[in-house]
Structures are given as structure tokens and as C-alpha cells.
Amino acid sequence: MPSANVRGAQPSAERRLSTLVRHLLPSSARTAAAATTTSAADFLEAFPTMASSSVFAGLAQAPEDPILGVTVAYNKDPSPVKLNLGVGAYRTEEGKPLVLNVVRRAEQMLINNPSRVKEYLPITGLAEFNKLSAKLIFGADSPAIQENRVATVQCLSGTGSLRVGGEFLARHYHERTIYIPLPTWGNHPKVFTLAGLTVRSYRYYDPATRGLDFQGLLEDLSSAPSGAIVLLHACAHNPTGVDPTLDQWEQIRQLMRSKSLLPFFDSAYQGFATGSLDKDAQSVRMFVADGGELLMAQSYAKNMGLYGERVGALSIVCGSADVAVRVESQLKLVIRPMYSNPPIHGASIVATILKDSNMFNEWTVELKGMADRIISMRQQLFDALKTRGTPGDWSHIIKQIGMFTFTGLNSDQVAFMRQEYHIYMTSDGRISMAGLSTRTIPHLADAIHAAVTKLK
Amino acid sequence: MASAAFTVSSPAASAVAARSKVLRGGKGEARTGCRVGITRKNFSRVMMAVAVDISRFEGVPMAPPDPILGVSEAFRADKNDLKLNLGVGAYRTEELQPYVLNVVKKAENLMLEKGENKEYLPIEGLAAFNKATAELLFGADNPVIKQGRVATLQSLSGTGSLRLAAAFIQRYFPEAKVLISSPTWGNHKNIFNDARVPWSEYRYYDPKTVGLDFEGMIADIQAAPDGSFVLLHGCAHNPTGIDPTPEQWEKIADVIQEKKHMPFFDVAYQGFASGSLDEDASSVRLFVERGLEVFVAQSYSKNLGLYAERIGAINVVCSAPEVANRVKSQLKRLARPMYSNPPIHGARIVANVVGDPAMFGEWKQEMEEMAGRIKNVRQKLYDSLSAKDKSGKDWSFILRQIGMFSYTGLNKTQSDNMTDKWHIYMTKDGRISLAGLSLAKCEYLADAIIDSFHNVS
Numbered sequence: 001m002p003s004a005n006v007r008g009a010q011p012s013a014e015r016r017l018s019t020l021v022r023h024l025l026p027s028s029a030r031t032a033a034a035a036t037t038t039s040a041a042d043f044l045e046a047f048p049t050m051a052s053s054s055v056f057a058g059l060a061q062a063p064e065d066p067i068l069g070v071t072v073a074y075n076k077d078p079s080p081v082k083l084n085l086g087v088g089a090y091r092t093e094e095g096k097p098l099v100l101n102v103v104r105r106a107e108q109m110l111i112n113n114p115s116r117v118k119e120y121l122p123i124t125g126l127a128e129f130n131k132l133s134a135k136l137i138f139g140a141d142s143p144a145i146q147e148n149r150v151a152t153v154q155c156l157s158g159t160g161s162l163r164v165g166g167e168f169l170a171r172h173y174h175e176r177t178i179y180i181p182l183p184t185w186g187n188h189p190k191v192f193t194l195a196g197l198t199v200r201s202y203r204y205y206d207p208a209t210r211g212l213d214f215q216g217l218l219e220d221l222s223s224a225p226s227g228a229i230v231l232l233h234a235c236a237h238n239p240t241g242v243d244p245t246l247d248q249w250e251q252i253r254q255l256m257r258s259k260s261l262l263p264f265f266d267s268a269y270q271g272f273a274t275g276s277l278d279k280d281a282q283s284v285r286m287f288v289a290d291g292g293e294l295l296m297a298q299s300y301a302k303n304m305g306l307y308g309e310r311v312g313a314l315s316i317v318c319g320s321a322d323v324a325v326r327v328e329s330q331l332k333l334v335i336r337p338m339y340s341n342p343p344i345h346g347a348s349i350v351a352t353i354l355k356d357s358n359m360f361n362e363w364t365v366e367l368k369g370m371a372d373r374i375i376s377m378r379q380q381l382f383d384a385l386k387t388r389g390t391p392g393d394w395s396h397i398i399k400q401i402g403m404f405t406f407t408g409l410n411s412d413q414v415a416f417m418r419q420e421y422h423i424y425m426t427s428d429g430r431i432s433m434a435g436l437s438t439r440t441i442p443h444l445a446d447a448i449h450a451a452v453t454k455l456k
Numbered sequence: 457m458a459s460a461a462f463t464v465s466s467p468a469a470s471a472v473a474a475r476s477k478v479l480r481g482g483k484g485e486a487r488t489g490c491r492v493g494i495t496r497k498n499f500s501r502v503m504m505a506v507a508v509d510i511s512r513f514e515g516v517p518m519a520p521p522d523p524i525l526g527v528s529e530a531f532r533a534d535k536n537d538l539k540l541n542l543g544v545g546a547y548r549t550e551e552l553q554p555y556v557l558n559v560v561k562k563a564e565n566l567m568l569e570k571g572e573n574k575e576y577l578p579i580e581g582l583a584a585f586n587k588a589t590a591e592l593l594f595g596a597d598n599p600v601i602k603q604g605r606v607a608t609l610q611s612l613s614g615t616g617s618l619r620l621a622a623a624f625i626q627r628y629f630p631e632a633k634v635l636i637s638s639p640t641w642g643n644h645k646n647i648f649n650d651a652r653v654p655w656s657e658y659r660y661y662d663p664k665t666v667g668l669d670f671e672g673m674i675a676d677i678q679a680a681p682d683g684s685f686v687l688l689h690g691c692a693h694n695p696t697g698i699d700p701t702p703e704q705w706e707k708i709a710d711v712i713q714e715k716k717h718m719p720f721f722d723v724a725y726q727g728f729a730s731g732s733l734d735e736d737a738s739s740v741r742l743f744v745e746r747g748l749e750v751f752v753a754q755s756y757s758k759n760l761g762l763y764a765e766r767i768g769a770i771n772v773v774c775s776a777p778e779v780a781n782r783v784k785s786q787l788k789r790l791a792r793p794m795y796s797n798p799p800i801h802g803a804r805i806v807a808n809v810v811g812d813p814a815m816f817g818e819w820k821q822e823m824e825e826m827a828g829r830i831k832n833v834r835q836k837l838y839d840s841l842s843a844k845d846k847s848g849k850d851w852s853f854i855l856r857q858i859g860m861f862s863y864t865g866l867n868k869t870q871s872d873n874m875t876d877k878w879h880i881y882m883t884k885d886g887r888i889s890l891a892g893l894s895l896a897k898c899e900y901l902a903d904a905i906i907d908s909f910h911n912v913s
Contacts, residue, residue, distance in 0.1 A: 054775035055683075055718065055749060059628060062785035065792055068579060089575060097573040104571070111564045117554040119546055120763045123525060156612075156795035163794055172516045190793040227512070262512065293512055307576045308800035319511030329519035336522055337646035338619050338794070339612035344764035345801035 067186050067426055074424040082422035083440055085431040088238070088403045089307055090370055093437045098370070100305050102362040106352040110345075121341045123332040125154020125313075129347040132354040133313040137267060137281055137298055144288050148321035151328035153314050153335065154342045157307075158268045158299035159191060161314035165264060165295045166195025167334045168316075168327075169229060178229040178264065179221065181205075183428065185238045185266075188231065197229070205240045210396035210408055212242050218255060227260050234267035234296075235280040236402020239430035243273075243401055249283045253290065263287055263294040271303045273402045275371035277364065293317055300350055302403065303367055309346025370434075374403065377436045381405075384445035390452055403434050413451035421447035523642050524883055531881040539879040540897055542888040545694065545860045546763055547826055550894045555826070557761045559818040563808040574800065579788040581610020581769070582803040588810035589769045593723065593737055593752060600744055604777035607784035609770050609791065610798045613763075614724045614755035615643060617770035621720065621751050622651035623790045624783075625685060634685045634720065635677060637661075639885060641694045641722070644687065656680070661696050666853035666865050668698050674711055682716050685751070690723035691736040692859020695887035699729075699858055705739050709746060719743045720751040727759045729859045731827035733820065744773055756806055758860065759823055765802030826891075830860065833893050837862075840902035847910065860891045870908040878904035 064072055070086030092098050110116060124130065130152040134145055144150050155161040170176060178197045180188050181204035189199045202224070203216030221230060232252075237243055244252060256263060265284050271277040287294050299312040314331070318324040335341070353359045382397045397405050409417070409429035417423045423444060425431045436444065521529060527543030549555050580586065586608040590601055600606055611617040625632060634653055636644050637660035648655045658680075659672030677686055688708070693699055700708060712719055721740050727733040743750050755768035770787065774780040791797075809815045834854055841851040854862055866874065866886035874880040880901065882888045893901060 054779045056628075056774060056779050056783050059779070059782045059786060061782045062789045065579060065788070068576075068792075068797075072578075087576065097575050099571070099574055103574075108568060111568050116556070118556055118560075118762055118764045119554050120525070120544065120757075122529075123522065156799070159792075159794070159796040172513060174512070187793060187796065194790075194793045260512075301576075306574055308574045308797070310795060310797070310799040316513075318513055323511040323513050323516065326516045326518045327513050330516055332522065333519045333646075334650075336525070336615075337643060337650040338615070339766060340615040340643065341525075341764070341766070343612075343766040343799040343802065346799065 065186075070424050070426055073418075077422055077424075079422040081443060083424065083435065083443065085423060085425045085435045085444075088302065088432050088434065090302065090305060090403070090434040091437070093373065093439075095435075095437055095440070098305055100363065100366045102353055102359050102366060103305060103349055105362075106349045106359065109352060110348050118344065121154070121344055121347075123335050123341050124152075124328065125342045126344065126347040126351060128355065129154055129351040130313060132351055133298055134315050136277065136354060137270060137284060137296060137315070138288055138317075139278070139281070139285055142285070142288055143291075144317045149318050149324050151316045151318060151324040151331065153328065153331045154347050155297075155312050155314045155335075156310040156339070156342060157301050157312040158266060158297050159187060159312075160310065160342075161297035161299070161312045162188070162191045162264075162266065163195055164331060164334050164338070165297055165314050165316070166192045166197055167338075168331055169262075169264075169295070170196030171334070172327075172330060173227075173229070173262070175225065175227040175229060175262070177225065178231055179224055179261075180231045181217075181233065181237070183239060184231070184233075186426075188266075192231075200224075200228075202230070204237075205242060205406065207408065210242075210393075210406065211399065212244060212248070214244070214248055218251070221252070221255055221261060222259070224259065224261060227262065229262045229264050229295075230256060231264050231266060232283070234265045234270065234284050236269035236273035236404075238268065238402070239404050239426070239428060240406040241400025241402050241404050242396075242406070244283070246282060246286075249286055253287055256287075257290060257292055263292075265294060265296045267296060268299040269302055269402050270298070271364070271367045272371055272374075275368040275375075277367070288317055293319055300346065304350060304353070304363070306346045306349065309349070310343060311346030311350055374433045377433045377441065378405070380438060380441050381433075381436065381445060384441050385448060388445055388449045390445070390449040392452060403432055405431050405433055407431055407448070409448070409451060410455075413455050416451050416455055417447045420450065423447050527881050527883060530875075534879055534881070536879040538900065540881065540892070540901065542880060542882045542890075542892045542901075545758065545889045545891060547758060547761060547860070547891040548894070550829065550896070552892070552894050552897075555761055557819065557822045559809050559815050559822060560761060560805055562815060562818075563805045566808055567804055572804070577610070577797045577800055577803070579791050579797050580608075580784060581798045582800065582807060584807040584811060585610055585767075585803040586769060588807055589754060590771055592726070592733060592810065593740060593754060593771060594744060594773070595734070595737070595741060598741070598744065600773050605774050605780050607772040607774060607780040607787065609784065609787050610803055611753075611768055611770050611791070612766045612795070612798060613757050613768040614722060614753055615647065616766065616798075617753035617755070617768045618644070618647050618722065619651060620770045620787055620790055620794075621753055621772075622648050622653050623794075624787055626651050626653050627790070628786070629683075629685070632683055632685055632718075633681065634687055635680055635717075636687045637673075637689070637693070639695055640687070640689075642883070642885075644722075658686075660693075661698065661863065663865060666698075666863065667856070668700060668704070670700070670704055670707075674707060677708070677711050677717065678715065680715065680717070683718070684715070685718045685720045686712055687720045687722060688739070690721045690726065690740050690752070692725035692729035692861070694724065694859070695861050695883065695885055696863040697857030697859050697861045698863070700739070702738070702742075705742055709743055709748075712743075713746060713748065718751065719748060720753075722753050724755045725758055725859050726754070727820070727823045728827055731824040733759075733823075747775075749774055756802065760806060760809065760819070762802050762805060765805065766799060767802030767806060830890050833890050833895060833898065834862070836895050836898040837890070837893065837901060840898045841905065844899075844902050845906045849909070860889055862888050862890055864888055864905060864909075866905070866908055867913075870912045873908040873912040874904050877907070880904050 074084040134150050134152045155164050178192050179200050179202045182201040192199050202220035203213045206213035270280045273280045294317050296315040301307045378398050385394045407429045411427045414427050531541040590606045590608045634655040635658050638657040658676035659669045662669035726736045729736045750773040752771040757763045772783050809819050838854045864886045868884045871884045
């Protein structure tokens with residue numbers, strides 16, 4: 001019998017069955033069974049559904065995903081004042097999920113279009129979507145695009161783009177090490193490890209300043225082997241909200257190019273950080289402008305609110321158009337045995353919006369609305385803590401950018417806030433500003449104040 | 457450092473100049489992998505010196521086109537009026553148009569009215585979808601469902617389900633091998649290769665009879681090491697269209713049970729083969745009834761016409777509910793670093809259709825019509841071949857085969873002839889998709905097949 005590969009001994013089928021008997025029979029039956037020397041066969045007759053012990057007998061229960069598990073726990077909590085600051089999904093002032101008006105319009109157009117079909121997309125996805133996505137992140141007049149040096153494939157949001165890019169590099173790139181910032185999104189190391197890369201980290205967050213450890217970053221990238229891959233958050237670093245300045249980006253770029261380090265950008269918040277699509281793409285475009293190569297994982301989960309539709313794109317900016325063609329052909333070989341071709345719905349919505357100038361403008365307005373609300377939440381939380389005289393310097397709340405704030409709270413304080421105030425966040429102290437409202441800020445401020453004054 | 461200001465939107469020409477500035481200032485060894493700007497003056501010199509430095513991906517070879525999906529690409533490029541696409545298994549109407557089921561349109565309109573949000577699904581997908589899918593596969597009153605012994609995860613159609621299962625096998629059964637039929641769907645091997653799961657083949661197709669090599673199949677499954685995973689097509693075998701009979705399924709189950717193999721079903725055509733959802737699931741249910749643990753990769757691409765929505769599920773029937781929970785938790789751990797959580801749209805369509813008795817009934821009706829059209833086309837093709845072919849060759853295998861595909865028995869050269877001479881696009885293994893054939897084109901196809909079979913070797 002094939003048995004699940006687990007650490008520890010593999011009990012025999014007979015022993016497993018006996019264990020099952022002990023656990024499942026009510027105590028009286030167990031005593032009776034023991035008295036009459038029940039054999040496995042007798043047991044099988046009494047419980048025909050347990051026809052054979054399982055090949056998965058030794059399989060352990062996996063823990064809940066640490067980020068998505070926060071929502072699971074939140075859902076179970078009956079408290080009326082509970083607050084979910086776990087997942088980075090935007091909420092309105094009323095605490096409700098938001099589907100953008102322009103998205104609803106686009107969807108209506110698509111569904112009411114009688115000539116629309118559901119044929120398989122090409123492996124690389126919706127061509128129109130790919131072109132528009134590349135233009136969005138690199139700029140319509142980007143030399144890389146004009147020179148046909150960009151290979152873009154539609155993927156399953158940010159995660160899918162990172163995974164496909166990682167797998168491609170593991171197969172075709174000479175350096176198998178990727179450097180990720182410390183800290184980074186919890187799923188990054190898993191994605192790259194399963195893709196076949198070795199994960200190392202470079203210093204990023206400085207707990208002392210609650211800002212960027214720029215010196216540490218430069219040192220660590222300087223000592224990376226030539227050609228190593230470096231993961232960069234294009235803007236609105238997750239989880240810290242700490243971004244390099246443009247000057248710092250320029251220094252990072254020069255250092256990386258001088259060491260031939262390969263940039264792999266993760267852009268999950270374009271337009272969502274500052275409210276401006278172009279501003280949020282500046283770091284990326286800086287690297288493209290110097291003519292070098294890079295990878296770009298792009299997601300529309302947040303900036304178009306298309307979370308569950310899983311829309312994103314992987315772009316690889318190559319040294320020449322010929323290389324881009326070959327790279328694209330190899331990306332197809334990664335995708336086909338993973339899911340064959342990507343889902344059409346979300347990509348069609350995006351393409352519909354991006355190619356229509358009215359809808360595009362509508363989108364930028366709604367996007368800015370979301371970004372502005374988050375910036376306002378930052379200010380309000382900062383003010384609330386100041387009003388309460390909460391000890392410590394909380395200016396990082398307004399200095400950090402994007403959906404998340406790295407509060408600096410430790411795991412004890414986080415647990416305290418969950419237990420006493422029913423506030424849910426990831427154990428690293430990251431809160432999603434998008435989950436806050438003017439109404440709930442006082443509750444959060446009280447909780448932080450209590451946590452900081454009662455626990456160290 | 458040169459003070460070139462890297463503005464966001466620098467025109468191409470100055471960008472080239474800017475690149476040159478950056479890289480002239482760099483160290484010698486740093487040029488590896490850096491793009492060198494080429495000005496017109498130095499063109500020839502620079503070309504020779506730096507061709508290798510243009511890209512770090514310079515050594516990446518051009519990949520061949522996908523043997524199945526590449527057929528449609530070639531078809532699209534063909535300008536000939538007579539062209540016929542019998543490549544991909546996507547259903548077409550008699551007018552050879554793609555078909556969106558009426559019940560799907562209804563469901564989408566309903567969803568538009570409801571105006572639900574687009575929040576992330578849980579990693580395992582939409583609960584209502586998972587429930588509906590397991591019930592559809594195993595029967596709502598099946599004990600395995602009632603006892604909560606099925607772990608179901610919404611996945612990216614059939615491919616995604618197979619890939620998740622493969623990743624699970626690689627991690628938890630690293631010594632095990634997967635046995636796949638010879639032939640099988642072309643992408644099966646790619647999936648197991650990429651997941652690093654070893655595989656070997658069991659005999660399946662008998663070219664002499666254009667039927668099932670049952671003895672060979674049983675012998676090869678018997679000979680495999682105990683505890684192998686046996687990949688079985690639930691119905692409408694792809695690419696041959698040849699399915700075991702119910703009696704043969706019993707014998708297959710016998711040998712699998714005896715060898716303590718794990719049955720691993722690929723169910724891409726439930727309801728599409730015979731027209732009946734229950735009948736097409738009978739092979740899977742046979743195994744489940746024996747109390748075996750079973751993997752089932754399932755897809756709604758064909759039977760609900762949801763191809764591009766990528767909707768399906770991986771199901772694992774386990775011996776106990778708490779086992780199913782553990783298996784599910786570990787499958788989630790594999791899905792999260794692949795795509796985090798699955799797409800909502802297709803899942804909601806399925807949940808709406810299956811969850812509403814009226815729509816469910818309509819769906820069964822449309823499915824019967826699709827299956828019916830294919831059966832009619834098979835008959836017409838057979839009739840045309842029998843009438844036109846004077847050699848006395850027995851073409852009745854076309855009627856015995858089931859599902860979207862027919863294995864014509866044409867070899868690669870003959871298949872090439874079909875394309876090159878007759879502009880009929882098919883896969884090189886001789887497989888034609890009857891879903892892409894109209895009654896009107898049967899005679900033309902018959903001519904082409906007869907020509908290729910008799911005049912080309």
C-alpha cells in the first residue's frame with residue numbers, strides 16, 4: 001500500500017486499524033471489543049465504511065495560511081466590535097467590500113455582448129490585455145515596448161505572475177538565488193522556493209526608525225553574487241509601507257546594474273499608493289529607461305478591485321526583440337502544464353476599461369478616491385494616538401505608504417489586541433489601513449494605546 | 457556618474473544615448489548582461505563585440521508550439537476557404553460557431569443582477585461550487601458525501617486539478633509512479649514532468665482493432681509496483697474515444713485493488729460523452745463503491761462550455777472525514793504558492809446553474825443536445841466513409857468510440873497530408889475533434905481521410 005511520506009515510523013495496517021478502533025468506538029464498545037479480541041476483519045464488518053485504512057494516515061494537518069487565516073479567525077468571532085485588519089482588501093468607509101463602478105459597467109458591457117464567447121484563451125492570455133498592461137506599467141512611450149523587447153503573459157494575479165516568472169528563471173537563468181527584502185509578503189518565499197529558486201534576504205526594514213535600512217540594503221545587495229535575482233516592491237512595500245525615495249531608487253539601480261543583479265519587480269499597488277498611476281511606476285520605469293532587463297509581476301487585485309478574478313501579468317523586459325520572442329515561447333511551456341491558459345473574465349474587464357479613454361479616466365478617479373481615503377485613515381489614526389498621548393513615535397503611520405502600516409507592535413501586543421479588543425491583524429503587527437473607517441479608528445486607537453501601555 | 461536624468465518618458469533615441477552613457481561609465485566585468493547602446497557610427501564594431509552581451513536570456517531556445525493548442529494557431533493562419541479545424545476539443549455548433557450555453561448566459565445575467573462582490577475566495581475556492589461538484593461526481597446521496605469523506609478544492613479546470621494532485625503526489629508519495637495510458641492527452645506527461653512525478657505507460661490503444669488493448673492494459677497495471685497511481689479517463693478517453701465496458705471497468709478495479717494502486721481519474725467530459733451525467737460518472741462511482749480512496753480531477757470546460765473560465769476541481773475520496781480534512785489542508789498549502797486562490801467567475805456560474813433546479817434541468821437538456829449533435833456527426837461521417845471507400849475497410853470504430861474525439865488511425869505522415877493537401881487541421885497522432893465537425897463537412901472529411909489513409913504512408 002502506498003503510504004504517505006511523513007517523518008516518523010509507518011505503523012502497520014493492523015496497528016492503524018486498532019488505533020482507529022480505540023479512537024472511534026464509544027468506551028463501552030471498546031471494552032467489549034477488547035474483551036472479545038476484535039480482529040481487523042471483525043472491525044471491518046462492523047464498520048464497512050472503514051473498508052481500508054487510509055494511505056494518508058500519516059499526513060499531518062497543515063496550519064492555516066498565516067495571512068488568510070486571520071480572516072478565518074475573524075469570521076468565527078461573534079463580537080460586534082470586531083475589526084478585520086488582516087487581508088489587504090479595500091473596504092469603504094462603511095466597512096464594505098467595493099466593486100468599482102467602472103468595473104460593473106465593463107462587466108455589464110461584456111455580459112450583454114451577444115458575440116462574446118468563452119473559447120480558450122491562448123496560453124499567453126488575452127493579447128489586448130497583455131499589451132495594455134505593459135503600457136500601463138512601463139508607459140505607453142516606453143522604449144522597451146516600442147522596440148518589441150517586452151514579453152508579456154497574462155497570469156493569475158500577482159501570485160501567478162511571480163510563480164511563472166520564478167519557474168522560468170529556475171529553468172533558464174544561470175543564477176538560482178533570489179534576494180527578497182526583510183520583511184516581505186509572507187507568500188513570497190514559498191512561491192519562489194516551490195518555483196525552484198533559493199531564497200535569501202536583504203536588509204530592508206529598520207525597526208529602530210520604522211523606516212528603510214538603506215545602508216543595510218546597499219551592503220547586502222553589494223555582497224550578492226553577480227547576476228543574482230533581486231525582488232523589489234515597485235511601490236507601497238508590503239508589509240512595511242516603507243518605500244525608497246527616488247534618489248535611493250537611483251542608487252539601487254546603479255548598484256544593481258553594476259553587479260548585473262536581475263531586478264524582479266512586484267507591482268501590486270500601481271495607482272493605489274499615491275493615487276497616481278505614473279508616480280507609482282517611477283521606480284520600474286527608471287530601470288527600464290537604462291535599457292537593462294527585468295521581470296515585472298503586475299496585479300489588478302487592488303487597483304481595480306478585481307481580487308477574486310485573479311488578474312495579473314508577467315512582463316519580461318529583454319535585451320532584444322528576438323530574445324523576447326524566445327522568452328515568450330518558453331513562458332508558454334511553464335504555463336501549459338500548470339493550468340493550460342488563464343481565466344478570461346477579469347482580463348476582459350481590464351482590457352475593456354484600459355482601452356476606452358472615458359472608462360480609463362473614470363477608473364483613475366475611483367482609484368484616487370480609494371488611495372485618498374487610505375491616506376486620510378493614516379492621518380486620522382495618527383491624530384487619534386496623539387490625542388490619547390499614546391507613548392512612542394507614531395509618525396511612521398503617516399510616513400509609510402499604501403495599504404499597510406507596519407505598526408511596530410510585537411506579537412504579544414497583537415495577541416492582546418485580538419483577545420481584548422477583537423482586532424485582527426497578522427502577527428507581525430501589520431494592519432490594513434483599507435479595513436479602517438472614521439467610525440472604527442477610535443476603537444483601534446484605544447486598543448493600540450492599551451497594548452502599548454500594558455505590555456512591552 | 458553621468459548626470460543623465462532618467463525621466464519617466466524619455467523618447468527612444470535619447471534612451472539609447474542614455475544607456476550608452478551609463479554603461480561606458482561602468483566597470484569592465486559589469487558589462488556582462490548589460491545592454492550596450494548601439495549608435496550608428498560604431499554599429500559594425502559593436503555588433504561583433506557585444507552580441508553575446510545583449511541579453512542574459514540570449515541562450516534561451518525557441519520552444520516548439522504546443523502540439524494541441526498550436527494546431528488552432530496554424531489554422532488561424534491558413535487562408536484557404538475549405539479549411540477545417542479538428543484540433544482542439546472545443547464544441548462547435550453545426551454552423552461551426554463557438555457555443556455559449558443558454559443556461560450559462562442566464563446564470564451570468566443573474567449574477568449581474570445580484571451584483572455580488574469580487575473578494576478573494578478562500579484558497580479552496582467557492583464552498584457552494586465545491587459541494588455541487590462533489591455531488592455531481594459521486595451522486596448527492598453517495599455515502600462518501602454524507603460522511604464528509606471527500607476533500608474538494610476548486611482548481612484551474614482539469615489541468616490545474618491534475619497539477620495540484622501531481623504536486624501532492626510528489627510531496628507525500630515521492631516513491632510512487634503514475635501510470636498513464638498509451639496514448640493519453642498530450643499535456644498529461646508535461647504536468648507530471650513539471651511536477652517531477654515519474655510516470656510510465658500502460659498499453660491502451662490497439663491499432664489493429666482501433667479499439668482497447670484490454671489484455672495489455674491489465675498486464676501493465678498488474679506489473680507496476682504496488683501503490684502506483686493509475687491515471688484513468690472517467691469517460692470519453694482522450695485522444696482515442698475508446699472507453700472500457702462496464703465489465704472491463706470491474707476487472708480494472710479488481711487489479712487496482714489487488715495491487716493497492718491509487719485510482720486517479722481525469723473527468724473532463726461528464727455528461728458530454730453519453731449525454732447523461734450519471735452514466736458518465738459510473739466508472740468513478742464503481743471504484744468509490746468498493747471503498748477505495750480515489751483522486752478525481754474534474755473540469756467544466758466542455759460540459760458547461762466554460763473553457764476560458766478555467767473551472768474545475770480536484771477531489772480526493774478518503775477513508776474518513778478527518779483524513780479528508782488533512783488532505784484538503786495540504787492541498788491548500790500547494791495551491792497558495794501557485795496562485796493563492798482560484799477565480800470566482802466560473803465557480804459562481806456553476807454554483808448558480810447546479811443550485812437551481814430549473815437551470816440544472818436546462819443544462820442537462822443542452823448537454824444532451826451537444827452530445828446528440830456529436831453522435832449524429834459520427835453517424836454521418838461513418839456513412840460517408842462507408843459509401844465512398846471502396847476498399848472494404850471497416851470504419852465502424854467511429855461509431856463505437858465516444859465523446860468529442862475520434863482516433864482515426866491515421867499516422868503522422870497521413871495526418872500531415874490531411875493538413876497540407878486538404879487544409880484539415882488535427883493533431884499529428886491522428887486525433888480529430890468531432891465537436892469541430894458539421895454534418896455539412898462530413899463528406900469532404902471522408903474524402904480527405906480516405907485519400908490520406910490509402911494514398912499516403
